[in-house]
Each structure stands twice: as C-alpha cells, then as structure tokens.
Amino acid sequence: MTNPLALQLYTVRDQLAADRDGVLGRVAGLGYGAVEPFDPTTDPEGFRRVADDLGLSVPITHAYALLDQEPAKVFDAIATVGAELAVIPGGVPHEEFTTRDGLARTADLLNGLAGRAAAHGVRIGYHNHWWEIEPRFGERHALEELAGLLAPEVFLEVDTYWAAVGGADVPALLGRLGDRVLALHVKDGPGDKESPHTAVGAGVMPVPDVLAAAPGAWRIVELDHCAGDVFEALAASRGHLNSLEGV
Template identity: 35%
Template sequence: MKFPIALQPYTIREELKQDFLGSFTKVAEIGYQAVEAGPPPAGVTIDEMKAHFDELGLQVMGCHAGLDQLTDENERKALVDFLELFGARYVALSYRFESREAVLEAAKRFNAVGGALRERGIQFLYHNHDWEFNEFDGESALDILLQATDPELVKLELDVYWAQKGGVDPAAYIRKLKGRCPVLHVKDMEPGDERFFAEVGEGVLDFAAILAAAEDIGTEWLVVEQDACRRSPFESIAISYNNLSRMGVAAQ
C-alpha cells in the first residue's frame, strides 16, 4: 500500500506570503512529491514557478478553485492551461448547502463544470467539510450530492478530519466510494471536546483503517492539509509526512 504524498499549501499560507518559491523548496526537502496548488501570486510568473518546481522535482497534482471561476469560460481555460503545463489532473471545490434543493441545484452545476473540465482531461472533485453530513429528510447532503451527480464527472476528495467531525467513520465512508475518491485529504484530530487539528498520526483518527480502505477503493493520492497548527506549519507538515512514511504508505 503506497501512495504519492502531496501537500495542500493552505497549511503554509502565511509562509508563502513571505517567500513563495522558497517555501516550496522546504516542502520538497521534507519529502513531498507534489502540491495541490493553483497559479502563483503577483510577483511570481507561471514560468518562474514551473522552472523552480522542475528544479525541485516537485509536481502540481491539482488545485482548488471556486465555482464562479470554474463556470466562467475564460477563467476556467486559464486555470486548465496552468494545470496542463504542470501535468496536473484534478480541480477540487468546496461549497455549502442549506437545503436538499440547494444540493440538487448545485449538482446540476457541478455536472456541467465536470463535463467541461473532462473535455480538457481534468477531473472535477468535491471537497467536503463537516456540514455536508447534515441531513435533509434523513439523507446527508453529501450522499444526496453523490447520488445526483454523474460519477464520472464529479468525484470526491474526502477530507477524513471533517468526515470524523461530521459524525461518520471515515474508513467506513471511504468504502462506499469505490472508484469515486481518487484523492484523500489527510489530517488528524486532537482528543478532547475542542477537536482541534493535529498532524497525521498524532490524534484520534484510525489511519490504519482509513488507509486500508483507501487502497481498497482505488484512491491514488494522499494530500496532507492542516487548517491550523499549534507549532510551526513547516514542523507540522514534516511530522505528518514522516508519520505517513513510518506507516509504510509513502511512495518514494
């Protein structure tokens, strides 16, 4: 059971503001093979980013984007051009639903975006938080969404921390997603009522079960993300990467 390990750079967002390219050097030095990152900020060109990543041997495996960005034809084209340049395959999106009707309406838009992305060889992913496990008429918003979307056009980037916080067993939920969850967001949860974010392997989540389930359903990537850290974010992402390596699941 081996997975390539990527980092979601939201974890080091403040560090990126200070030194965009240098921060990715540190990410590569830790051992990460890829990041889930979009185009660079003002002051850094796409060509400069590409040259730096090539030098580091660091991939871009995908990025996150907003629905308006993905719906606008020109903005979507610019983003996909960036992803193609870096050899990336995924675009993930998060959303919020207040009713069953809102889920069904979003599902139509997600199918349309997923179809447009698929024409360019990019897979659309939905990234959950905990609120997708709220129920409407006895069904969770996420279950409704998965049923209402085309499984080829809309796949899932399941975030295991948010699934646990939403009240489900992440490993059991993953097993429902065969062929539909190519990317897993991994972070851990501290014990106690606060349920604060923790480095992978340092909290209460059962990663042995989670990773076994991910292997069984065909998950391709693990993406480390930690929304907030009690220590230096670079220290946190190193702990997560090293713990995954010790678990024997980090592809070299």
C-alpha cells in the same frame, strides 16, 4: 502507498506569500513528492518551473477560481501547473446540502463544470467539509446523496478530518463511496470544529483505518490551522505516514 505523498499548500499559505520558492524547497526537503496548489492562477508558469526543478509533481489542484473567474483562463492555468484533477473546495452555500433540490443544483453545477473541463483534459472533483456530512437523508450523509447525482467522471476528494467532525464513520463512508474517491485530505487534531490541527498521528483520527479504506487514493496532508510550528508538524506527519506505508 503507490503515489508520492502530497501536501495541500494551503497549509503553508502565509509562508508561501513571503517566500514561495524557499517554502517549496522546504516541502520537498521534508520528503513530500507532490503538492496540491490552492490557487493555480497565481503565476502558474513560475510555479511549474520551481516545482519541476525540485522534482515535485502537481497531479491535482484546488480550483475555487472556476466559480468566479473565466473558466477558460483557469483551465489554462491548471494545464500550465500540470494538474489533471481540479477540485472545487467550497463556494456552494451550506444550505444546499440540506435538501434534495439543493443537492440537485449542486450536482448540476459540478456536472456542468466537468463537461467544460473534459475539453481541457481535466477531471472535476469536490472537496467536503463538515456541512456536507452533518445533514442526513435516511441513513446516508448528504455527500453520499450528492455522489449519486454526479456524472461518472466527477470524483471526490474526501477531507477525512472534516468528515469525522461532521459525524461520519470515515472508513465506512470511504467504503461506501468506493472508486468515486480519488484523493484524501489526511489531517488530524482533537476532532472539533474550532481547535487547531496537529501533526497526523498526534490527534484522534484512526489514520491506519482511514488509509486502508481507500488504498488507491492520493494521500494529501493538510493542516488548516496548525498547533505549533507548521514545518515540524509536516515533518512529523510525513514520518507517521511513512511508518504506515504498508497500509
């Protein structure tokens, strides 16, 4: 693992709302070296100051706000928190992934944002759930079809768990997507749409095979809804991934 292990802060969204600085300190204390905000527009200056004090890097952020706020303001916030990669984590109707015309519209949206982002020194990416995986075009998942329509600078942040829930052989999918994948959401659980997630290594995901299929991608732990104490699960996830550090 060449990059520090990161945490998607959506995992601790409720705790952050109550005590942002304290939670970031706990995350750093668990051994995470980087964080991925889910909304960089919330006090970006204060967030960056605390992250810097704790030695947490912020290489990547979700940027749903680009779809419903003035982009220039959002790009300023992204620059302030220090991220060079900005991910669209949803906001596209599920139905758009079921037809070629819908995929073309989605690609146009992402490519257009990428053009604007370049002027700010930012690259745009897209994060999948299961609904970009379940539809198939021949032997290819919809996400693969979308990738073929994206401008070269648009990257993918593959949510490995939701890709599996959507029916993908995740290591094989990552192999086919290749260098398009710059980041992975690493999560675990029972492998269905409804159940809460578990610590990485405590569920059904073939984590070593997944990591080996995209060795250069950022590894970002995310537990959307956690079974049990979230900080205990994050500590266990960190420990498990440390044990696989050579993968």
